[in-house]
Amino acid sequence: IMSLSAKDKAAVKAFWAKAATKADDIGSDALSRMLVVYPQTKTYFSHWKDLSPGSAPVRKHGKTVMAGVAEAVAKIDDLTGGLLTLSELHAFTLRVDPANFKILSHNLLVVLATQFPEDFTPEVHVAMDKFLSALALALSEKYR
């Protein structure tokens, strides 16, 4: 595992301070893209009436997901411990194949690039990519 350096954590926190104001839009957009670009992910949401980009269930779930990301930023110094409950949720209840964490992460990065073209520099990109990878790993903690 590639652990987060102090520089990475600082970069993530600084960028998140800017991005947090648009968290809901980011979450909705990232989820929308995931469902369109990786249609196999739709299977997890077969109970939704409307899976189209920006639909009500997509917007609502985008908010939920981003709240999780915000929590992870706050607990960046101990992701495994801090996200224990979320890990149990994903492992035992949701049972999301962890391969999908990488897919959602990619779409989050694409959205960040479109929303913050100047701020999402290569250095911020690598810090966020590492952070999302560490987040995914923490979520997978309880799987087996």
Place this chain on the structure above:
Amino acid sequence: MVEWTEFERNTIQSIFANLNYEVTGAKALARCLVVYPWTQRYFANFGNLYNAAAIMGNPKVAAHGTVVLHGLDRAVKNMDNIKATYAELSVLHSEKLHVDPDNFKVRLLSPTFTTCMQSCVCVVEQSCDVMSLLDPQLLADCLTIVVAAQMGAAFTAEVQAAFQKFLAVVVSSLCRQYH
């Protein structure tokens, strides 16, 4: 045989028609070297790659990024047979498995290509040689991010899907030459 919708064809043609190869190619390759630093392994002779600023300002990185992006031109023009496009171009691949380092260096650093074919062959041969070690998907992901940043809201989910599908076909065709 890959099926393309009219939307997908138009999207790919439009993106590449509006592309600034020098700017986008440079940014995509530089980003790849920063975000996935182990890829720097294959550019040891590019000079200063010491930190992100050095990479982003490195003229050899910029030049090579442009070359790589132009390597996609034939695929853009031959979307119905990308597999054959790269197969034809990498016909020399099997002979190049054990690259003469000098030869590789010359191709990598040579700034002049008299024909698109030469540059494409160069890119693909470099790509093929390097491919056994370098995951082309890493560059494809960085290119997606750079294009997304440039297009902003115009880079919709549908456009993203078309672009990623195109890159996936290219990556698959390039990797097909390896066994």
